[in-house]
Amino acid sequence: MGTAGRRIGNITREILRLGIAPTDLYEVNPVFCRMLLDRHLDVTVFDEPAEKLAASGPQHVDAVVSGLPLLSMTASQQQAIVSAAFSRLGPDGVHIQFTYGLFSPLRRGVAESLGLEFTRSPRVWRNVPPAVVYVYRRKRN
Known part of the structure; x- marks a missing residue:
């Protein structure tokens, strides 16, 4: 896995360490969706562009x-x-x-x-x- 995969892993690891539940994380970048699912099976992903978050993402x-x-x-x-x-x-x-x-x-x-x-x-x-x-x-x- 390249440096982008390690970087997203580090950020996600720190967010989880701070007490955010994996089920409360959302990812919209399609490349990172796969990496996150490989490392954190209970993370919710939206395989759509970020600007579509308002239409298909979580309500709040x-x-x-x-x-x-x-x-x-x-x-x-x-x-x-x-x-x-x-x-x-x-x-x-x-x-x-x-x-x-x-x-x-x-x-x-x-x-x-x-x-x-x-x-x-x-x-x-x-x-x-x-x-x-x-x-x-x-x-x-």
Whole structure:
């Protein structure tokens, strides 16, 4: 298995270690669906594009953890994916995004149109390549 398989395994392992039940995990990336099912038989998978989460995904989730390459996507693709995620998140729900870029992976205009704000972790230099975690939330009035 390549590095992507090991990386998704590490992220999933940490999520499970934090106490999230495997039956409460959902995967939408078709490549990772198979890898997750091989390692964690009780993980629920949706073998559809992330922007279809609103139509076929779970009715309510507390958080979305994403490693999608948002930096390489158009504004309309970002809008579709993040909007779908927030359609399933409750008022306090968060969209957690891993990135290797220097700036927010979500375009400013997309974040503004969705009414989102974010916090950012320090760069994780021990990760190869170094990564940053952004947590997007709905703005509070």
